[in-house]
Amino acid sequence: MSQGEARPASESVGTVIVAGAANLAIAIAKLIAGVISGSAAMLSEAAHSVADTTTEVLLYQALRRGARPADQRRPFGYGKENYVWAFFAAMFTFVAGAGFAVTHGVTTILVHEHSGDYLVSYIVLAVSFVIESISLARALRQVRSESRRWRTTPRRxxxxxxxxxxxxxxLEDSAALIGLLLAGAGVGLSHATGDEVWDGVASILIGLLLLTVAGILAANNLSLLVGRAVPERVRHEIEQELTGLPEVERIDTLMTMQLGPDDILVAAKVDFSDEATGAAIEATADEAERRLTERYPxxxxxxxxxxxSLPGATGRARHTQAAPDPRSDDRPDRP
Structure with a gap:
């Protein structure tokens, strides 16, 4: 068994802190602009940024608590707490951000009035776009760095x-930039036509955008909380490493689970050679641990x-993970 001490990922912490600071500053500016201009889209964007700021606080909490080392009560560590707090963050975005944006947009369409100046909205939207772009650029750098380390594409x-x-x-920074464009379009069309319905429509679209992001993140965290296996390509490489060990005839069962962002469990039923001694099996197990942790820390x-192996078993390994869909890009022969 290999057991390392859990630790917070410093790059992820930095990404969360930068995003949180940016969202807090933007939320205050948007709220002031929304109150001065009376724009529903601006107030919805303020709610969007408040939701994003709260999300960053919850994600920071997830990183901190999930990084605690394993103990007697939690022998596999606290990695899954990451997913609990991240799920709370997704739910807050769903309720606070999306709920307010849709409700306020509908109200604006029904009331149909504007009470302020447009100029401040344009200024805040432009500044917010620059700040959000900086935050997204940092997140994108981390995504590209991590994807190179895992030898895969950023999208995958x-x-x-x-x-x-x-x-x-x-996802939140990407949604924030799209939301700013929607708000800008809504404010601009309302300014040009004198019809506040566009402002209300933009607010509703921002709410629907937040609903989409919250739904994606909630579903992802639920799957990890339930217990998700590693990607098929990684599982295939783990199997190859194990079957390539001396004294191993085949792998009858291979199970993996994500215990946290940086914690993977591997369990396998191994059919060793009939001639293998106890000492040889121990040496092979040590070599398996060395190879796997060297390839995937x-x-x-x-x-x-x-x-x-069970009576009548063939040489083909039996796995708890389903074979990949041939139409998907999650295949062993793809990066």
């Missing part, structure tokens, strides 16, 4: 990663069960 890394913090920050626990 975002889809399959167990690091919910970087995924949340990237995130693998913290390795359990090998030297169980003979």
């Amino acid at each position: 890394f975002l889809r399959l990663t167990a690091d919910t913090t970087v995924k949340a920050v990237f 995130e693998i913290r626990y390795v359990f090998l069960d030297p169980t003979r």
Whole structure:
């Protein structure tokens, strides 16, 4: 068994702090602009930034609590707490951000009045776009760095990663830029036409955008809380490493689980050679641990069960993970 001490990912912490500071400053500016201009889209964007700021606080809490080392009560560590707090963050975005934006947009369409100046909205939107772009650029750098380390594409890394913090920050910053464009379009059309319905429509669209992001993050965190296996390509490489060990005839069962963003458990029923001695099996188990942790430092626990194969079993390994859909990009022969 391999067990390393849990630790917060410093790059993820930095990404969360930068995003949180940016969102807090933007939220205050948007709120002031929304109150002065009376724009529903601006107030919805303020709610959007408040939701994002609260999300960053919850994600920071997730990183801090999830990084606690394993103890007697939690022998596999606290990694799954990352997903609990990240799920709370997604729910807050769903309720506070999206709920306010949709409700206020509908109210604006029904009341149909504007009470302030447009200029301040344009200024705040432009400044906010620059700040959000800086925050997104940092998140994107981390995504590209992590995807290179896992030898995959940034898009596929975002889809399959167990690091919910970087995924949340990237999606929220992307949604923030889209929301700013929607708010700008709504304010501009209302200014040009004198019809506040466009401002209300923009507010509703911002709310729907937040609903989409919250739904994606909530579903991702739920799957990790339930217990998700590693991606198929990684599982395939783990199997290859194990079957390439001396004294190993085949792998009868291979199970993996993401215990946290940087914690992977590997358990396998291994059919060793009939001639293998106890000492040889121990040496092979040590070599398995060395190879797997060298290739994937995130693998913290390795359990090998030297169980003979069942009567009538063939040479093909039996896995608890389903074979990948041939139409998907999650195949062993793809990066």
